[in-house]
Amino acid sequence: MTTALTTHPRQGGAGGQAAVAARARGLVKAYGSGETRVRALDGVDVDIAKGRFTAIMGPSGSGKSTLMHCLAGLDTVSEGRVYLGEDEITGLRDKRLTRLRRDRIGFIFQAFNLIPTLNALENITLPMDIAGRAPDRAWLDQVVETVGLAGRLKHRPNQLSGGQQQRVAVARALAARPEIIFGDEPTGNLDSRAGAEVLGFLRTSVDRFGQTIVMVTHDPVAASYADRVLYLADGRIVDEMYEPTAEQVLDRMKDFDARGRTS
Numbered sequence: 267m268t269t270a271l272t273t274h275p276r277q278g279g280a281g282g283q284a285a286v287a288a289r290a291r292g293l294v295k296a297y298g299s300g301e302t303r304v305r306a307l308d309g310v311d312v313d314i315a316k317g318r319f320t321a322i323m324g325p326s327g328s329g330k331s332t333l334m335h336c337l338a339g340l341d342t343v344s345e346g347r348v349y350l351g352e353d354e355i356t357g358l359r360d361k362r363l364t365r366l367r368r369d370r371i372g373f374i375f376q377a378f379n380l381i382p383t384l385n386a387l388e389n390i391t392l393p394m395d396i397a398g399r400a401p402d403r404a405w406l407d408q409v410v411e412t413v414g415l416a417g418r419l420k421h422r423p424n425q426l427s428g429g430q431q432q433r434v435a436v437a438r439a440l441a442a443r444p445e446i447i448f449g450d451e452p453t454g455n456l457d458s459r460a461g462a463e464v465l466g467f468l469r470t471s472v473d474r475f476g477q478t479i480v481m482v483t484h485d486p487v488a489a490s491y492a493d494r495v496l497y498l499a500d501g502r503i504v505d506e507m508y509e510p511t512a513e514q515v516l517d518r519m520k521d522f523d524a525r526g527r528t529s
Protein backbone atom coordinates (compact mmCIF):
# COMPACT_ATOMS: atom_id res chain seq x y z
CA MET A 267 0.00 0.00 0.00
CA THR A 268 1.21 3.50 -0.70
CA THR A 269 0.34 6.80 0.89
CA ALA A 270 0.32 9.61 -1.61
CA LEU A 271 -1.15 12.00 0.91
CA THR A 272 -0.74 12.06 4.63
CA THR A 273 -4.15 12.32 6.18
CA HIS A 274 -4.76 12.17 9.86
CA PRO A 275 -8.34 11.26 10.61
CA ARG A 276 -8.39 12.37 14.25
CA GLN A 277 -6.64 15.72 13.97
CA GLY A 278 -6.82 18.80 11.79
CA GLY A 279 -10.53 18.60 11.08
CA ALA A 280 -12.35 16.38 8.62
CA GLY A 281 -9.75 14.54 6.60
CA GLY A 282 -7.25 17.31 7.31
CA GLN A 283 -3.93 16.92 5.56
CA ALA A 284 -0.89 17.54 7.69
CA ALA A 285 2.16 19.27 6.25
CA VAL A 286 4.86 16.88 5.13
CA ALA A 287 8.26 16.82 6.84
CA ALA A 288 9.83 14.19 4.59
CA ARG A 289 8.74 12.02 1.71
CA ALA A 290 9.94 9.28 -0.57
CA ARG A 291 8.80 8.47 -4.07
CA GLY A 292 9.52 5.21 -5.89
CA LEU A 293 12.23 4.38 -3.40
CA VAL A 294 14.28 1.31 -4.25
CA LYS A 295 17.35 0.20 -2.38
CA ALA A 296 19.21 -2.85 -3.59
CA TYR A 297 22.26 -4.41 -2.01
CA GLY A 298 24.73 -6.67 -3.75
CA SER A 299 24.58 -7.85 -7.33
CA GLY A 300 23.72 -10.89 -9.41
CA GLU A 301 22.30 -13.80 -7.48
CA THR A 302 22.98 -12.24 -4.11
CA ARG A 303 21.12 -9.01 -4.99
CA VAL A 304 18.57 -8.05 -2.33
CA ARG A 305 15.88 -5.42 -2.86
CA ALA A 306 15.73 -4.12 0.70
CA LEU A 307 13.24 -1.44 -0.44
CA ASP A 308 11.05 -2.31 -3.37
CA GLY A 309 9.24 0.85 -4.46
CA VAL A 310 8.26 2.81 -1.36
CA ASP A 311 6.08 5.92 -1.55
CA VAL A 312 5.59 7.56 1.80
CA ASP A 313 4.82 10.93 3.35
CA ILE A 314 5.98 11.64 6.89
CA ALA A 315 3.62 14.11 8.52
CA LYS A 316 5.07 17.16 10.20
CA GLY A 317 4.58 17.46 13.96
CA ARG A 318 3.56 13.82 14.25
CA PHE A 319 5.10 10.67 15.67
CA THR A 320 5.45 7.89 13.08
CA ALA A 321 6.55 4.35 13.93
CA ILE A 322 7.93 1.93 11.36
CA MET A 323 7.32 -1.74 12.09
CA GLY A 324 7.65 -5.04 10.28
CA PRO A 325 9.37 -8.40 10.48
CA SER A 326 13.13 -8.69 10.74
CA GLY A 327 14.71 -7.97 7.35
CA SER A 328 11.61 -6.17 6.01
CA GLY A 329 13.61 -2.98 5.33
CA LYS A 330 12.82 -0.78 8.35
CA SER A 331 16.37 0.39 9.03
CA THR A 332 17.06 0.78 5.33
CA LEU A 333 14.00 3.01 4.94
CA MET A 334 15.01 5.12 7.91
CA HIS A 335 18.59 5.43 6.65
CA CYS A 336 17.43 6.47 3.17
CA LEU A 337 14.94 9.04 4.55
CA ALA A 338 17.65 10.45 6.81
CA GLY A 339 20.28 10.72 4.10
CA LEU A 340 22.48 8.16 5.84
CA ASP A 341 22.39 5.82 2.86
CA THR A 342 22.25 6.29 -0.91
CA VAL A 343 19.23 5.04 -2.85
CA SER A 344 19.23 2.82 -5.96
CA GLU A 345 16.13 4.42 -7.51
CA GLY A 346 13.60 7.05 -6.57
CA ARG A 347 13.69 10.31 -4.70
CA VAL A 348 13.78 11.42 -1.07
CA TYR A 349 12.81 14.89 0.11
CA LEU A 350 13.36 16.67 3.39
CA GLY A 351 10.66 19.31 3.45
CA GLU A 352 10.70 20.64 -0.10
CA ASP A 353 14.36 19.83 -0.70
CA GLU A 354 15.37 16.76 -2.59
CA ILE A 355 18.25 15.08 -0.78
CA THR A 356 18.86 12.26 -3.24
CA GLY A 357 21.81 13.17 -5.38
CA LEU A 358 23.31 15.65 -2.92
CA ARG A 359 27.05 15.43 -2.62
CA ASP A 360 28.56 14.12 0.62
CA LYS A 361 29.54 17.49 2.01
CA ARG A 362 26.10 19.06 1.52
CA LEU A 363 24.39 15.95 2.83
CA THR A 364 26.57 15.95 5.95
CA ARG A 365 25.71 19.60 6.56
CA LEU A 366 22.01 18.98 5.96
CA ARG A 367 21.98 16.07 8.42
CA ARG A 368 23.85 18.15 10.98
CA ASP A 369 21.63 21.21 10.63
CA ARG A 370 18.20 19.73 10.01
CA ILE A 371 18.01 16.17 11.34
CA GLY A 372 18.36 14.65 14.81
CA PHE A 373 19.20 11.03 15.55
CA ILE A 374 18.61 8.70 18.48
CA PHE A 375 20.10 5.23 18.22
CA GLN A 376 19.73 2.08 20.26
CA ALA A 377 23.29 2.52 21.52
CA PHE A 378 23.26 5.89 23.21
CA ASN A 379 26.40 7.09 21.38
CA LEU A 380 27.45 9.56 24.07
CA ILE A 381 31.03 10.79 24.41
CA PRO A 382 32.29 9.23 27.69
CA THR A 383 34.66 12.09 28.56
CA LEU A 384 31.99 14.78 28.25
CA ASN A 385 29.32 15.45 30.86
CA ALA A 386 25.60 15.31 30.06
CA LEU A 387 25.29 19.00 29.18
CA GLU A 388 28.40 18.91 26.99
CA ASN A 389 27.03 15.86 25.18
CA ILE A 390 23.70 17.62 24.63
CA THR A 391 25.30 20.71 23.11
CA LEU A 392 28.07 18.91 21.20
CA PRO A 393 26.35 18.87 17.77
CA MET A 394 25.71 22.61 18.05
CA ASP A 395 29.26 23.23 19.26
CA ILE A 396 30.58 21.36 16.22
CA ALA A 397 28.27 23.35 13.96
CA GLY A 398 29.42 26.60 15.61
CA ARG A 399 25.89 27.41 16.70
CA ALA A 400 25.16 28.94 20.08
CA PRO A 401 22.48 26.99 21.93
CA ASP A 402 19.23 28.81 22.65
CA ARG A 403 19.48 28.85 26.45
CA ALA A 404 15.75 29.08 27.18
CA TRP A 405 15.03 26.24 24.77
CA LEU A 406 17.82 24.14 26.22
CA ASP A 407 16.44 24.66 29.74
CA GLN A 408 13.00 23.57 28.54
CA VAL A 409 14.39 20.46 26.86
CA VAL A 410 16.48 19.52 29.91
CA GLU A 411 13.48 20.02 32.15
CA THR A 412 11.23 17.99 29.83
CA VAL A 413 13.54 14.97 29.87
CA GLY A 414 14.10 15.31 33.64
CA LEU A 415 17.86 15.83 33.55
CA ALA A 416 18.13 19.10 35.45
CA GLY A 417 20.02 17.57 38.38
CA ARG A 418 22.30 15.43 36.22
CA LEU A 419 23.90 17.83 33.77
CA LYS A 420 27.38 17.59 35.31
CA HIS A 421 27.35 13.78 35.31
CA ARG A 422 29.38 11.80 32.82
CA PRO A 423 27.64 8.96 30.93
CA ASN A 424 29.18 6.27 33.20
CA GLN A 425 27.57 8.00 36.18
CA LEU A 426 24.12 7.72 34.58
CA SER A 427 21.72 4.80 34.19
CA GLY A 428 20.89 3.51 30.70
CA GLY A 429 17.58 5.35 30.79
CA GLN A 430 19.25 8.58 31.83
CA GLN A 431 21.87 8.19 29.09
CA GLN A 432 19.14 7.77 26.50
CA ARG A 433 17.42 10.85 27.90
CA VAL A 434 20.68 12.73 27.25
CA ALA A 435 20.58 11.41 23.67
CA VAL A 436 16.94 12.55 23.35
CA ALA A 437 17.86 16.00 24.69
CA ARG A 438 20.83 16.14 22.28
CA ALA A 439 18.51 15.38 19.37
CA LEU A 440 15.92 17.95 20.49
CA ALA A 441 18.35 20.71 21.45
CA ALA A 442 19.09 21.86 17.92
CA ARG A 443 15.36 21.95 17.02
CA PRO A 444 15.77 19.65 14.02
CA GLU A 445 13.01 19.42 11.42
CA ILE A 446 12.81 15.71 12.04
CA ILE A 447 14.21 13.21 14.54
CA PHE A 448 14.90 9.63 13.49
CA GLY A 449 15.06 6.96 16.18
CA ASP A 450 16.37 3.47 15.43
CA GLU A 451 15.05 1.23 18.23
CA PRO A 452 15.65 4.04 20.76
CA THR A 453 14.30 1.95 23.63
CA GLY A 454 15.83 -1.35 22.49
CA ASN A 455 18.48 -1.29 25.22
CA LEU A 456 16.23 -0.12 28.04
CA ASP A 457 14.08 -1.96 30.54
CA SER A 458 10.36 -1.37 30.16
CA ARG A 459 10.19 1.38 32.79
CA ALA A 460 13.11 3.40 31.41
CA GLY A 461 11.79 2.74 27.90
CA ALA A 462 8.37 4.08 28.85
CA GLU A 463 9.98 7.23 30.24
CA VAL A 464 11.95 7.88 27.07
CA LEU A 465 8.89 7.20 24.90
CA GLY A 466 6.90 9.57 27.11
CA PHE A 467 9.49 12.31 26.48
CA LEU A 468 9.38 11.68 22.75
CA ARG A 469 5.57 11.89 22.85
CA THR A 470 5.75 15.10 24.89
CA SER A 471 8.17 16.65 22.40
CA VAL A 472 5.61 16.00 19.64
CA ASP A 473 2.63 17.26 21.65
CA ARG A 474 4.32 20.21 23.31
CA PHE A 475 6.89 21.33 20.73
CA GLY A 476 5.43 20.03 17.48
CA GLN A 477 8.52 17.88 16.93
CA THR A 478 8.40 15.42 14.03
CA ILE A 479 9.62 11.94 14.97
CA VAL A 480 10.12 8.75 12.97
CA MET A 481 10.98 5.66 14.98
CA VAL A 482 11.86 2.14 13.93
CA THR A 483 10.75 -0.39 16.51
CA HIS A 484 9.91 -4.05 17.06
CA ASP A 485 7.97 -3.29 20.20
CA PRO A 486 4.15 -2.92 19.99
CA VAL A 487 4.13 -0.92 23.23
CA ALA A 488 6.68 1.54 21.79
CA ALA A 489 4.66 1.79 18.57
CA SER A 490 1.51 2.63 20.56
CA TYR A 491 3.08 5.99 21.49
CA ALA A 492 3.03 6.95 17.81
CA ASP A 493 0.24 8.72 15.91
CA ARG A 494 0.71 6.41 12.96
CA VAL A 495 2.33 3.04 12.41
CA LEU A 496 3.64 2.01 8.99
CA TYR A 497 4.06 -1.70 8.36
CA LEU A 498 6.81 -2.90 6.07
CA ALA A 499 7.06 -6.38 4.58
CA ASP A 500 9.58 -7.46 1.96
CA GLY A 501 10.63 -3.88 1.29
CA ARG A 502 7.13 -2.50 0.75
CA ILE A 503 4.67 -0.59 2.88
CA VAL A 504 1.79 -3.01 3.24
CA ASP A 505 -0.36 -1.38 5.89
CA GLU A 506 -0.71 1.54 8.28
CA MET A 507 -2.61 2.23 11.46
CA TYR A 508 -3.54 5.50 13.17
CA GLU A 509 -3.59 6.08 16.92
CA PRO A 510 -2.95 2.39 17.63
CA THR A 511 -3.11 0.62 20.94
CA ALA A 512 -0.35 -1.87 21.80
CA GLU A 513 -2.94 -4.67 21.49
CA GLN A 514 -3.92 -3.60 17.97
CA VAL A 515 -0.27 -3.44 16.92
CA LEU A 516 0.41 -6.84 18.45
CA ASP A 517 -2.59 -8.35 16.63
CA ARG A 518 -1.36 -6.90 13.34
CA MET A 519 2.10 -8.36 13.93
CA LYS A 520 0.58 -11.76 14.65
CA ASP A 521 -1.29 -11.44 11.37
CA PHE A 522 2.02 -11.02 9.57
CA ASP A 523 3.33 -14.23 11.06
CA ALA A 524 0.12 -16.13 10.40
CA ARG A 525 -0.15 -15.00 6.77
CA GLY A 526 3.48 -15.44 5.88
CA ARG A 527 4.43 -11.77 6.19
CA THR A 528 2.30 -10.00 3.60
CA SER A 529 -1.45 -9.61 3.55
Ligand SMILES: Nc1ncnc2c1ncn2[C@@H]1O[C@H](COP(=O)(O)OP(=O)(O)OP(=O)(O)O)[C@@H](O)[C@H]1O
Binds near residue numbers: 298326329330
Ligand atom coordinates in the same frame (compact mmCIF):
# COMPACT_ATOMS: atom_id res chain seq x y z
N1 LIG B 1 24.67 -3.44 3.98
C1 LIG B 1 23.92 -4.44 3.52
N2 LIG B 1 24.38 -5.30 2.59
C2 LIG B 1 23.62 -6.28 2.10
N3 LIG B 1 22.34 -6.50 2.48
C3 LIG B 1 21.82 -5.67 3.40
C4 LIG B 1 22.57 -4.59 3.96
N4 LIG B 1 21.77 -3.94 4.84
C5 LIG B 1 20.59 -4.59 4.83
N5 LIG B 1 20.62 -5.61 3.96
C6 LIG B 1 19.49 -6.52 3.65
O1 LIG B 1 18.36 -5.73 3.33
C7 LIG B 1 17.18 -6.28 3.89
C8 LIG B 1 16.52 -5.25 4.82
O2 LIG B 1 17.38 -5.02 5.94
P1 LIG B 1 17.01 -3.99 7.09
O3 LIG B 1 18.16 -3.98 8.04
O4 LIG B 1 16.56 -2.71 6.53
O5 LIG B 1 15.74 -4.72 7.75
P2 LIG B 1 15.06 -4.42 9.16
O6 LIG B 1 13.59 -4.54 8.91
O7 LIG B 1 15.57 -3.16 9.73
O8 LIG B 1 15.56 -5.69 9.99
P3 LIG B 1 15.77 -5.88 11.57
O9 LIG B 1 14.42 -5.75 12.19
O10 LIG B 1 16.30 -7.27 11.69
O11 LIG B 1 16.74 -4.82 12.03
C9 LIG B 1 17.61 -7.57 4.61
O12 LIG B 1 17.40 -8.63 3.72
C10 LIG B 1 19.08 -7.35 4.86
O13 LIG B 1 19.76 -8.58 4.89
